[in-house]
Amino acid sequence: MEKLQDNSKMPAPINVYLGLGSNEGNRQQLMTQAIELLSHFLGHPLRLSTTIETEPWGFSSSNPFLNMVALFSTNLSPVELLDITEGVERRLGRMKKTLRDGVYSDRPMDIDILLYGDRVINTERLTVPHPRMHERSFVIEPLAEISPDLVHPTLGKSILELKKNLSV
Numbered sequence: 001m002e003k004l005q006d007n008s009k010m011p012a013p014i015n016v017y018l019g020l021g022s023n024e025g026n027r028q029q030l031m032t033q034a035i036e037l038l039s040h041f042l043g044h045p046l047r048l049s050t051t052i053e054t055e056p057w058g059f060s061s062s063n064p065f066l067n068m069v070a071l072f073s074t075n076l077s078p079v080e081l082l083d084i085t086e087g088v089e090r091r092l093g094r095m096k097k098t099l100r101d102g103v104y105s106d107r108p109m110d111i112d113i114l115l116y117g118d119r120v121i122n123t124e125r126l127t128v129p130h131p132r133m134h135e136r137s138f139v140i141e142p143l144a145e146i147s148p149d150l151v152h153p154t155l156g157k158s159i160l161e162l163k164k165n166l167s168v
Helices: 027-042 078-091 137-146 159-165
Strands: 014-022 052-054 065-074 110-116
Touching (some): 014 027, 014 137, 027 065, 110 137
Antiparallel strands (some): 014 065
16 A cells, blocks of 8 residues: 655744743732643643742832743744733733833733744734843843753843843
8 A cells, every 4th residue: 555645744843932920910820820821722831930029120010020931832823822822811811912112011911922933023013032031130030040041043142141241
């Protein structure tokens, strides 16, 4: 019997790094729920950083954040991944996204696509690598914990180097 060849090829999985933050409600429970929901769509995370507590960045609030970084592997396109992260945010109570003019506010869940493999994406809806990730200790510190040798695709520096360069 002749063996049939499968000419359809699935794209190779891509490692994606997601930054998660919460400063409203039961923050730890929301972080756990976010990982569970993301796992439903993306599979089990390859790595999770520890959760750190940080002050709000870019706005004033008496509510500190819990932050962490998760590494997943996916075959989803960047837009499909964005749709999932925004859906998880909404399911966990986020009512509005931060506007492109940089107006930040308290939120039960924030999920940012930090890195999508080594791809550079700049569309109306999505910018990857995340444009301010290298300025934010609440992103770089947990990212350095799980992938210190990872190289930022546009800055050409390792995450560990970026951590050493943080001013705060």
